[in-house]
Structure formats: structure tokens, C-alpha cells
Amino acid sequence: MTRMRHILPLVSALAAFPAVAAECLIPSKPGGAMDLTCKLAQKALHATPGAPELKLSYLPGGVGAVAWHTLATQRRTEPDTLVAFSGGSILNLALGKFGKAQVDDVRWVAAFGADYGMIAVPADSPYRTLADLLAAIRRDPRKVLIGMSGTVGSQDWIKMASLARLAGVDPRKLRFVALEGGGEQFIAMQAGQVQAVSGDISEAMLYAGAGKVRVLAVLSERRLPGRLAAVPTAREQGYDVVWPVIRGLWMGPGVREADYRRWVAAFERMESSPGFARMREEAGLYPFSLTGDALTGYVKRAVAAYHRQASEFGLMRAR
Known part of the structure; x- marks a missing residue:
């Protein structure tokens, strides 16, 4: 019974x-x-x-x-x-x-x-750290195209805008390329159409293993376990953004x-x-x-x- x-x-x-x-x-x-x-x-x-x-x-x-x-x-x-x-x-x-x-x-x-935001560049990018990328943007925002899913006001935009603001950059001066979905962001970056991507960890994990992507920062409270354990958080690099x-x-x-x-x-x-x-x-x-x-x-x-x-x-x- x-x-x-x-x-x-x-x-x-x-x-x-x-x-x-x-x-x-x-x-x-x-x-x-x-x-x-x-x-x-x-x-x-x-x-x-x-x-x-x-x-x-x-x-x-x-x-x-x-x-x-x-x-x-x-x-x-x-x-x-x-x-x-x-x-x-x-x-x-x-x-x-x-x-x-x-x-x-x-x-x-x-x-x-749950996923977390991240900022990534091509593996052969001259930007080795989040500070390198933000310094280049501060010098001349027009020279750094950032791929994102959505348009101004999307979560990818707000993530990068929050980091830029902490770095002393007016978010309105950032140059974004609006794309449909995270897959297109990384395709555009690999094709040289953008120099950085504001996206999510799960998307980066699909591409980072191929040695084509360098994740500069994860937007989590603390470092994440697994393949990205060596990647510092934005917070520990001096930019208190968690997403x-x-x-x-x-x-x-x-x-x-x-x-x-x-x-x-x-x-x-x-x-x-x-x-x-x-x-x-x-x-x-x-x-x-x-x-x-x-x-x-x-x-x-x-x-x-x-x-x-x-x-x-x-x-x-x-x-």
C-alpha cells in the first residue's frame, strides 16, 4: 500500500x-x-x-x-x-x-x-585587465566599440555604463553596437567588428574554452568556481559593480x-x-x-x- x-x-x-x-x-x-x-x-x-x-x-x-x-x-x-x-x-x-x-x-x-555579468575582449587584445579597457575608453571612447545584446538601457548597457561611470567616463559617450543575443556579440568580436563585449558568464563559457576570448572581469560578489576561477571580479579590481x-x-x-x-x-x-x-x-x-x-x-x-x-x-x- x-x-x-x-x-x-x-x-x-x-x-x-x-x-x-x-x-x-x-x-x-x-x-x-x-x-x-x-x-x-x-x-x-x-x-x-x-x-x-x-x-x-x-x-x-x-x-x-x-x-x-x-x-x-x-x-x-x-x-x-x-x-x-x-x-x-x-x-x-x-x-x-x-x-x-x-x-x-x-x-x-x-x-x-543564476548567471552573472562579465566583460570580455578577444584573446589577443592589448587590454589585459578591466582597468586597461576602461583607461582606453577614457582616453577616446570613439575607438572602443562595445558589443551588447539590446539597445541603450539594456542590462548589457547598464553593466558597462556603471563601470564607465566609476572610471570617470560619461556613459553617454560610450560607443555600443546593439546585437540580438549573446551569440552574435561574440561572433562580432571574433570578426573584429567590436573590441569588447558586455555580456554574461554563461555566454562567455560557450566561447572562452576555444582560446578566442579573454574575460577581464566577472560581475559577481566573489570569484566564481570552475574554469573562470582565475578571473577577478570587477569589485576586487576597484569597480563595485555586481550583476x-x-x-x-x-x-x-x-x-x-x-x-x-x-x-x-x-x-x-x-x-x-x-x-x-x-x-x-x-x-x-x-x-x-x-x-x-x-x-x-x-x-x-x-x-x-x-x-x-x-x-x-x-x-x-x-x-
Whole structure:
């Protein structure tokens, strides 16, 4: 009888999901951190008993705005479609980059990893430290093109603008090249189109191993373990900028409560399953776990905090 009580929840979970694969929608082109988020979910769910299979699809545009509005309006009730998000998505909400969109316009399912900002240059760059790069920018901002995902006001912009301001450089004088997703940033840098990248650790991990990238600083509270253990933080180099980036998934606003809750439960099982911590580490992410109502509350607080930070740079406009 005790064994039956353990088996029944698993049988119920299997019956709750469709026989065909669910969809993880990536709101950027292939190769960036959004892509990594869905691939981690796909791999980890596949290894979790009773969890559904995920297929991946791409809907880039507007640094997430196209996917947001598509799901929030045209595909709002789809019970088995999830969309990747990051701290950058939350920042875009705070800045009004998704129009009049609000936190409660979608349903926040799960966050299952944290990333951190970083600043990188080509491996053969003359800039050996963060101070070298910022000194070159201070001498002549026009000569240092910085690749970033998004436009002025994006998280990549704010990261670099914060460092520049601490180095005595007016952020308005920085020269940025706006690209769609982290993969394009590194492609542009390898092609010599930009001299530096303001991005995230998980993206750098995809490229740093090939010996083509030098990470000058990680924007974490302390040095990170693993392959980047030798890279100093911006803080220890004299620039007190810390930028964590959470990774997770949301759903359309019209999804039934029962369907939403079964996905929340599926990700809770996934995050507690054997082997997930290793998969997360292999993806270049660090521990962070929130689901359902707790995640929704976190996103609301983060939007308020980003709003305050953006106001300091004069980025807020009347909505």
C-alpha cells in the first residue's frame, strides 16, 4: 500500500502531460543564454521521471518583445508552451521596452539558475585587465566599440555604463553596437567588428574554452568556481559593480490554473532530481531556485529595483 502511494503521483504526472512534446520558445537567435536556458530545461526534464519532453523553437525580435507580445496576445492560452526569460527580460519590463506590459501579464513558472555579468575582449587584445579597457575608453571612447545584446538601457548597457561611470567616463559617450543575443556579440568580436563585449558568464563559457576570448572581469560578489576561477571580479579590481542574472521560464496569461500548477510541479521535481546540479554547472549557471508564486513575487521586487536603477541613468520615460 505504501508503495502504491508513491507510484500514484508519478502515474498522475505522466497522464497530465501530452503525448507530443511541449514547446520551449527562445526569444532570440540561436547561440545565446536564452538558448542555453531552454536547452538546460530540455535536458534536465528528459532525465526527470514523469516530466514531459521539450522541443525548442525560436522567435527572436525586439530583444524578447516579439515573443512576449505573441504569447501574451495571440497564444495566451497554450498550456504546453514556455518562454525563456532572464534578468534582462525583467529589466525590459521595468524600462517599458515591452510597451505597456506588466509583470502580471504572463505567468512566471520557474527560475532554475543564476548567471552573472562579465566583460570580455578577444584573446589577443592589448587590454589585459578591466582597468586597461576602461583607461582606453577614457582616453577616446570613439575607438572602443562595445558589443551588447539590446539597445541603450539594456542590462548589457547598464553593466558597462556603471563601470564607465566609476572610471570617470560619461556613459553617454560610450560607443555600443546593439546585437540580438549573446551569440552574435561574440561572433562580432571574433570578426573584429567590436573590441569588447558586455555580456554574461554563461555566454562567455560557450566561447572562452576555444582560446578566442579573454574575460577581464566577472560581475559577481566573489570569484566564481570552475574554469573562470582565475578571473577577478570587477569589485576586487576597484569597480563595485555586481550583476546577477536569473534564468527561467514563463507561460501565457490565459493558461488554466491546473496546467500552470502542473508545470510548476514539474520544475520543482526537476530541480530536486539527482544530477540537476551537475547539469546546471555544465551550463555555466549557479544555484538559484524559485517557482510559482515565490518567483512572481521576486520578479515584482526586481522590476521595482531595476526601475530605480534605470532612473539614476535618466532612462525612464513616461509610459
